[in-house]
Amino acid sequence: MGHFVTAGGCSNSAKSMITSEIPMASAPELKSRTTLLSVRKVAKQFGKNVVLKEISLEVAEGEFLTILGESGSGKTTLLRIIAGFEKASAGEVWMGEDRLDLQPPYRRRVNTVFQNYALFPHLTVEQNVAYGLRVAKRPESEIASRIAEALEKVKMSAHAKSKPSKISGGQQQRVALARALVNRPRLLLLDEPLSALDANLRRQMQVELKALQREVGISFIFVTHDQEEAMVMSDRIALLRSGELEQVATPREIYGRPATAYAAQFIGHTNLLKGDVKSGVVCCGDLTWTSDRPDGPVLFSLRPENIRLLSQTASLPTLVRVQGKVVAQAFHGATELIRVQCAGGLVLVVRAPASTSPLDEVLLAFSPIDAIPVTKSAERI
């Protein structure tokens, strides 16, 4: 598999290197679980406005799946179709043996945590949590013990008799969660439940929510526009863009092996390198390296942390090297993002340990295996 490159292939100041393409270690697989929910070719349009285009997606028992996308990507619409508040224009939604999309929302064993929590303002915390059980006409003794248990789980027992308007946003969030979980749904849908909280509380709730999901073992479909949140919490991420799935994979996979340019850019920072392959040699502007990709145009994603700053003397033959001038440095605590103007008009963003002094001329190097080929994302509609 190893092969080498000679200087000169297609560009003048190319650095030579030898490399091998090792397949990325596949992220730890989920324990093989049975499929709980299956979305089959679901499409949705409002009038002439196409919101979802033939989405197919499966959720396993006990899985934490995040639907990630920008506003207008159709992620909330997809969630609302699963919950039953919206009718799909085409396609089917199945839960086990049941065709879910033909049932009204109140017959589906699915519960939702709404973005604004949607707690009933005229009922106390306790009555809110009891709502689903009372509607289902469970015996009062059972209701009492299940409410107590649910409120305990979200640490809201002390506020059982309060009205929703008297508790904070984070507390309302917990009550909304308890109100949904107390019904023991097979699937919990969460529509940007953390977006109204401030940053600190939000991070805390991310951890709590994930722990709670592990504990109760219910499948979660979590909708968010926050890629960091998606990475922290999910077993798998379904990246949605303009009504189409860009990639469905584990956070590690989607970060390490983005399928498309959009996926690479949306999840974390990346450098997109446009290049050409000609008889086993990749040319990206002034950079060249060998590859066994077929000939033709190619697009690479290169993460900033995979580019190293080299001292001038170092000689590492396996790396692609390029000289550049620092144009901007952004401090991020432990690391900093450095924008480097390289020869041939190429601009690379590099993540490096925070340095004490401002940088000027730098020598950059990266390993060709870190340049992940991605498909060009379709033009926006």
Added chain:
Amino acid sequence: MFSRAYKAAVTLPPVLWVVIFLVTPYALMFCYSFWSVSAAQTIVHSWNLANYGVLLHVDVYWQTLLRSMWIAARVTIFSLLLGYPLAYFLSFRAGGKKDLLYQLVIIPLWVSYLVRAYAWKTILGSDGVLNTLLQYAHVTKHPLEFLLYSPFAVVLTLTHIYTPFAFLPIYAALEHIPRSLVEASHDLGASPAQTFWKVILPLSIPGAIAGATFAFVLSLGDFLAPLLLGGPSGIMISNIVVSLFGAAYNWPLGAAISLCMLMLVVSLLFFSERLEKKWSFS
């Protein structure tokens, strides 16, 4: 900051308006209610409570007041029974036709009250549209007499006239219910009927109280509908006030009755506001 002159120029007109058109008339009415009329038909400025005594001891006054309240109560109930479902339908079920239907509910308010009351006269009269139709269809042989010049006619007309007033606050309250609450209710397994009783109705109570208050207060003080359609048995308290200030020339007694009505209405408004507050949660 604004100059003193500017502040005065802005404040004075409304204050004057209130003093001339509200404070002075009420003060005059208050004073009149303690005066009396002499045998020579002049108003004597001697302060006493005789008028209020008459109110309590002469049957016709308090009985008419009670009947007026009973008519107003029936109008309130019917307005709610008509207005609430209408508001619910418009708010939750009308979809794209919402605005058009809303306008259709509002348009009758632009038509003169008198025209609408007269319209009922032509419908309910013994040669009216309804009786003619019933006889033509051989439902009855003779025209139904109870239709016109009866409390029935008054209640019917007032219900027709004041239903939009009951409708409006209910509609506003229903429109203010976040649709996510309805979705949350369905999501938790409640059928549309359960959702109505457990979520929509409780949250629209303040609107219903406001609507009921409008219908009751407005119909309690009404005098045109009973005058045109009420006949002797459909007389309401305002008709008595009108005649006391007119032909009977007993302004003091008229003022006393008006003042009692005013107190009644004000305390009603006070309680309905308390109730609305008790039922509002946002």
